[in-house]
Amino acid sequence: MSEKEVIIIGGGAAGLAAAVACKQKGIEELLLIERGGYLGGILNQCIHDGFGLEKFHISLAGPEYAQRYIEQLLDQEIPYLLNSMVVSLTPQKEVVVMGSNGLQHFQAKVVILAMGCRERTRGAIGIPGARPSGIYTAGVAQELINLKDYMVGEKIVILGSGDIGLIMARRLTLEGAEVITVAEKLPYSSGLPRNINQCLYDFNIPLLLNHTVVDIEGNGRLSGVTIAQLGKRGGIIPGSKQKIACDTLLLSVGLIPENELSLEAGILLDPITGGPQVDQRGQTSLPGIFACGNVLQVHDIVDNVSLEAEYIVEGVAEYLRGKPRKECNIKVELEKGLRYVVPQTLNSLKDTLFSFRVNQPGEKKALIFHDGEKVIKKKSFPRVNPAEMIRVKLSSRELEDLKSLKVRLV
Amino acid sequence: MKTINHDFHIIIIGGGVVGCAIARELSKYKIKIAVLEKEDDVGWGTSCRNSGVVHAGFNNRPGTLMAKFCVEGNKSFEDLCHQLGVPYKKIGKLVVAQKKEELKDLQKLKQQGDANRVDNLQIIGLNELKRLEPNLVGIAALYSPETAITSPYLLTIALAENALNNGASFFLNTEVKDISRLDNSYFKISTNRGEFTSSYVINSAGLYADRIARMAGIKKFSLYPCRGEYHILDKKASWMINHLVYPVPQDGTGGLGVHLTPTIDGNILIGPSNEYINRRNDFSSTFPIMKMLSAEAYSFLPLISSGDIIRSYSGLRAKQVPSSVGGFWDFVIEESDTVNNFINLIGIESPGLTAAQPIAQRVVNIINKKERLNSNSSFNPFRKGILKFEEQDEETKKALIKQDSNYGEIVCRCEKITKKEILEAANNPLGAKSLISIKYRTRAMMGRCQGGYCQTRIMEILREYFELDPKEITLKGNDSYLLNGYRSNKENNQSCQKKKLLSLEEGLLV
Numbered sequence: 001m002s003e004k005e006v007i008i009i010g011g012g013a014a015g016l017a018a019a020v021a022c023k024q025k026g027i028e029e030l031l032l033i034e035r036g037g038y039l040g041g042i043l044n045q046c047i048h049d050g051f052g053l054e055k056f057h058i059s060l061a062g063p064e065y066a067q068r069y070i071e072q073l074l075d076q077e078i079p080y081l082l083n084s085m086v087v088s089l090t091p092q093k094e095v096v097v098m099g100s101n102g103l104q105h106f107q108a109k110v111v112i113l114a115m116g117c118r119e120r121t122r123g124a125i126g127i128p129g130a131r132p133s134g135i136y137t138a139g140v141a142q143e144l145i146n147l148k149d150y151m152v153g154e155k156i157v158i159l160g161s162g163d164i165g166l167i168m169a170r171r172l173t174l175e176g177a178e179v180i181t182v183a184e185k186l187p188y189s190s191g192l193p194r195n196i197n198q199c200l201y202d203f204n205i206p207l208l209l210n211h212t213v214v215d216i217e218g219n220g221r222l223s224g225v226t227i228a229q230l231g232k233r234g235g236i237i238p239g240s241k242q243k244i245a246c247d248t249l250l251l252s253v254g255l256i257p258e259n260e261l262s263l264e265a266g267i268l269l270d271p272i273t274g275g276p277q278v279d280q281r282g283q284t285s286l287p288g289i290f291a292c293g294n295v296l297q298v299h300d301i302v303d304n305v306s307l308e309a310e311y312i313v314e315g316v317a318e319y320l321r322g323k324p325r326k327e328c329n330i331k332v333e334l335e336k337g338l339r340y341v342v343p344q345t346l347n348s349l350k351d352t353l354f355s356f357r358v359n360q361p362g363e364k365k366a367l368i369f370h371d372g373e374k375v376i377k378k379k380s381f382p383r384v385n386p387a388e389m390i391r392v393k394l395s396s397r398e399l400e401d402l403k404s405l406k407v408r409l410v
Numbered sequence: 411m412k413t414i415n416h417d418f419h420i421i422i423i424g425g426g427v428v429g430c431a432i433a434r435e436l437s438k439y440k441i442k443i444a445v446l447e448k449e450d451d452v453g454w455g456t457s458c459r460n461s462g463v464v465h466a467g468f469n470n471r472p473g474t475l476m477a478k479f480c481v482e483g484n485k486s487f488e489d490l491c492h493q494l495g496v497p498y499k500k501i502g503k504l505v506v507a508q509k510k511e512e513l514k515d516l517q518k519l520k521q522q523g524d525a526n527r528v529d530n531l532q533i534i535g536l537n538e539l540k541r542l543e544p545n546l547v548g549i550a551a552l553y554s555p556e557t558a559i560t561s562p563y564l565l566t567i568a569l570a571e572n573a574l575n576n577g578a579s580f581f582l583n584t585e586v587k588d589i590s591r592l593d594n595s596y597f598k599i600s601t602n603r604g605e606f607t608s609s610y611v612i613n614s615a616g617l618y619a620d621r622i623a624r625m626a627g628i629k630k631f632s633l634y635p636c637r638g639e640y641h642i643l644d645k646k647a648s649w650m651i652n653h654l655v656y657p658v659p660q661d662g663t664g665g666l667g668v669h670l671t672p673t674i675d676g677n678i679l680i681g682p683s684n685e686y687i688n689r690r691n692d693f694s695s696t697f698p699i700m701k702m703l704s705a706e707a708y709s710f711l712p713l714i715s716s717g718d719i720i721r722s723y724s725g726l727r728a729k730q731v732p733s734s735v736g737g738f739w740d741f742v743i744e745e746s747d748t749v750n751n752f753i754n755l756i757g758i759e760s761p762g763l764t765a766a767q768p769i770a771q772r773v774v775n776i777i778n779k780k781e782r783l784n785s786n787s788s789f790n791p792f793r794k795g796i797l798k799f800e801e802q803d804e805e806t807k808k809a810l811i812k813q814d815s816n817y818g819e820i821v822c823r824c825e826k827i828t829k830k831e832i833l834e835a836a837n838n839p840l841g842a843k844s845l846i847s848i849k850y851r852t853r854a855m856m857g858r859c860q861g862g863y864c865q866t867r868i869m870e871i872l873r874e875y876f877e878l879d880p881k882e883i884t885l886k887g888n889d890s891y892l893l894n895g896y897r898s899n900k901e902n903n904q905s906c907q908k909k910k911l912l913s914l915e916e917g918l919l920v
Contacts, residue, residue, distance in 0.1 A: 035820070085820045100818035102811045103804060121860040123642070123721035128697045131723065133885035133892050143866050144893065150880050151894040175897060219691055220889030260823070263646075 005029035007108040012041020014293020015114035016069035017309035032080040040066030054303035117294040120254040129216030138164040138252040153248025161189040165252020170199035183211040280352040281315020337409025421608040424615040425452035430569035431770035437576035439783035448585035450887025451842035453566030459725025464558035468523025479765035494568035495795035503557035503654035506548035572793040636664040638682025639724040662736040668706040686733035730757040822864040824857020
C-alpha cells in the first residue's frame with residue numbers, strides 16, 4: 001500500500017485548484033485522481049466564455065480556465081492519475097483506485113473530495129409520458145455537441161432554466177437547431193440573469209415561467225411534448241395545455257452533488273445541499289476528509305469553486321500540522337429566507353467564509369448574523385436570487401466570543 | 411453478403427420469453443426453426459416489462475393451465491436459471507392483510523394454493539410478520555417461501571442465445587405482415603424482410619397474437635391491452651424490505667394489486683397498476699397513476715419517499731376479455747381447429763414468465779403428437795452469461811484486469827460496469843446493437859444517474875464496435891435514433907448557422 005499525505009478525488013475545477021493550493025502549502029506527497037481521460041472535468045465541454053472574471057479578471061472559455069490550472073499542476077509536477085476511478089473510500093482514508101493497470105491501494109492522511117455533481121434526470125422528477133429517444137439532460141447534450149461533435153436534434157424544447165440549459169439554448173441555436181421554448185416550473189428562473197439575457201433574449205427564445213412538461217410522445221424518436229401552465233399551488237391550470245412538435249427534450253432541472261463515495265465511507269450529508277456537512281474549513285464528519293466544489297454545494301460560478309478549494313486547503317494544511325483542537329461546536333442556524341448555509345458547523349472562531357442560497361428572489365434585502373440578541377454583522381443586498389450564491393466572510397474579530405450563530409434574511 | 415434460406419420447418423412468431431423458451435425447447439430436436447421478432451432484440455414486449463417474479467402458483471384457479479404450469483414452472487425454475495447463467499433468488503412472498511376483513515381472503519388464497527399443490531404456504535400473524543418485515547404496515551400475511559425473483563429480460567436473452575447456439579435462427583427487426591397457406595402443406599409468411607415458409611407456425615406474438623391469428627384466418631381471439639405502470643427505486647432504499655410484498659388481491663381487476671418487488675439487482679419496484687387501454691404500443695407513464703403508486707406503496711411501507719424513485723415505466727398485459735369482465739382467463743395453448751399446424755398461444759399474461767418452460771414443453775408435445783421429432787444429440791443446455799466484474803473478489807478482479815485492460819475501465823459509475831462487459835454485450839450472438847440491448851445485458855444506465863455519465867461513452871463504444879454512422883446509433887432500434895449526425899457535416903445546419911450568425915452581425919452593426 002502506497003502512502004500519501006493528501007489524495008484528491010476528482011480532477012475538475014475543484015480538484016485542480018485544491019491540488020495547486022496544496023502544493024503551494026508545501027504538501028509534497030500529493031496525488032490527484034481523475035476518472036476521465038483528461039484533466040479539467042466538465043470545464044472541457046463548457047466552450048462558452050464568462051469563466052475567470054473573478055479569479056483572473058478576464059473572460060475565459062471553460063477549457064482555457066481549466067488550462068490555467070492544468071499548467072500550474074504540470075509546472076509544479078503534481079502527480080495525477082487519469083482513467084482511474086476511486087472505487088472505495090474508508091473512514092480510515094484508505095483509497096482503492098481502479099484503472100487499466102489494475103487495483104491500487106493508497107493510504108492517505110487527508111482526502112479531499114472534489115467529485116463534482118451530476119444532473120437530475122427525468123426519472124427523478126417524474127415526467128409522465130412515453131420513453132422515446134431524444135430526451136437528454138443538458139450536460140449530456142453539451143458533451144455530445146462540444147466534445148464529440150454530434151448534433152442531438154433539430155427542434156428542441158428545454159425544460160428547466162438551469163444555467164446549462166440556458167447555455168445550451170444558445171449553443172443549439174448557433175448550430176442551426178430551433179429552440180422552441182424554455183419552460184420553467186418556478187415563477188423565476190433558476191439560472192443566472194446574465195445567461196437569461198445572453199442566451200435566451202438575445203436569440204428571441206421565449207422563457208415560459210410557471211410552465212412544465214406534462215406529457216411526452218413518440219415511439220421511436222420523440223415526436224412532441226405537452227407543456228402546461230402551473231397555478232399558484234403547483235397544479236395544472238385547466239385549458240393551458242399545449243402540444244409542441246419537437247424531436248428533442250433537454251432537461252436542465254437541477255444538479256446533485258455526486259456523493260456516492262462519501263455515503264459509502266459514512267460521511268454525513270446535508271439533505272438540502274446534497275453535500276457533506278462541513279465545518280468552517282470544509283472538513284466533513286470524518287476527520288481528515290474534506291470537501292470542496294460542487295460535491296460540497298452546487299456553485300453557479302467556477303471561480304467560486306476554485307476559491308472554495310483554495311480556502312479549504314488552509315484547513316487541510318492545519319490538519320496535517322497536527323489535528324487542531326476544537327475551540328467550539330456551534331451549529332449555524334438558519335431563520336427565515338434562507339435555504340441553506342455552508343459550513344453547517346463552526347469548531348473554531350477564525351475567519352470564516354459562509355455560502356448561502358436564498359429561498360426566493362427579492363429586492364433590498366439584508367443578511368443578519370446574530371448571537372442571541374447581539375447582531376454580529378449585517379450585510380445589505382440590492383437584490384437576491386436563488387440562482388446566485390451569497391458569500392459572506394466573517395472575521396475572527398466578528399466571531400470573537402461567539403456562543404451561538406443564527407442567520408436570517410430580512 | 412450470405413444468402414439466407416428462408417425455408418424452415420417451424421416458425422415461431424414473437425421473441426418474448428415464451429417464444430424463446432419454445433425455440434430452446436425445440437432446439438433439443440433435429441428440426442429447422444426460426445424466431446421472427448419485430449423489435450431490435452428479444453424480450454422487448456411484456457417480457458421486459460413485468461415484476462420479474464417466479465410465482466408459486468396460489469393466485470390461479472385450480473384446474474387451470476395457469477395454475478398447473480405456474481406450479482410446475484416454479485419448481486424447475488432454479489435449474490433453468492442455473493443452466494442458462496441467469497440470476498435467481500428465492501426470497502419468498504408475503505400477501506399482507508391490513509384490515510381484519512382481509513384475513514378470510516388470506517385463508518381462501520392459501521386453500522387455493524394448497525389445492526394447486528403449492529409447497530410450504532402458511533398464514534402468519536402480526537409477530538411473525540414484524541419479524542420478517544419490521545418496516546411493514548400489516549396485521550397478518552400469507553407467507554409463500556417458494557416465490558422467487560429473476561431477471562425477466564436476462565432470462566429471455568439467455569433462452570434465445572442458448573436456442574441460437576443449438577441451431578435455432580433468429581430474425582430481429584422482422585415484422586410479420588401476412589400469413590397464407592400454400593397448397594395446404596406449408597405456410598408463407600410475409601414480413602418487412604422478405605418471405606418465409608414453414609410447415610408449422612407457432613403464434614407467440616403476445617399482445618399481437620390475436621392479429622397474427624387473424625392473418626391466418628383464425629378470428630376467434632381478441633386481446634385487450636391492460637397497462638401496468640411501475641416506479642423503480644434507488645438501490646439505497648433496498649434495505650427496507652426482504653420479501654416480495656403484495657396486497658390482498660381484489661377480484662375482477664386485471665392484476666394482483668400494487669406490490670413491492672425487490673428486484674434481482676437490488677432495486678425495489680412499485681407497481682403495477684392495472685388499466686385497460688386502447689393502444690398496444692402505449693407504454694406511457696401517467697401522472698395520476700404515478701401518484702397512486704407512490705401512495706399505495708407508502709401505505710405498506712411508510713419509509714418510502716418519492717425522492718427514492720429513479721425511473722418510471724409501464725408494461726402491457728394481453729387480456730382475453732375487456733375490463734367490463736375483468737379478471738384472469740386461462741392461457742390458450744392449442745393447435746387451431748381450423749388451420750392445421752398453426753399453434754396459438756393466447757393471453758399469456760402473468761404468470762407467463764414462471765410458466766414459460768412448461769408452456770414450451772406443451773407446445774413441443776403438441777407437435778410431437780403430430781410427427782415424431784428426432785432429438786438433437788448435440789444439444790447443450792448450458793449457456794454462460796456475461797461475467798459481472800463487480801461481483802468478483804479482489805484477486806479475481808486483479809487477474810481479470812491483467813487479462814484484459816478493458817476490465818480496468820468502469821464505464822457505468824452507478825452500477826460499476828466495465829468496458830469489457832459493454833463490449834461483451836455489444837458482441838451478443840443475436841446481433842442486437844441498440845443502447846437498450848446493452849442496458850438489459852449489463853445494467854449500465856440502470857443506476858441512479860440513469861446514464862448521465864455513461865450514456866455518451868456507450869454510444870461511442872457502439873459506434874466504434876459496429877462502425878456505425880452517428881445517425882445509426884439507436885436507443886431501441888427502428889426510428890429511435892439518438893443523434894442527427896455530425897455537427898459540422900450537416901449542410902442544413904451549416905446554412906442555418908450562417909444565417910443566424912449573419913443576422914447577429916447585422917444586429918451588432920446597428
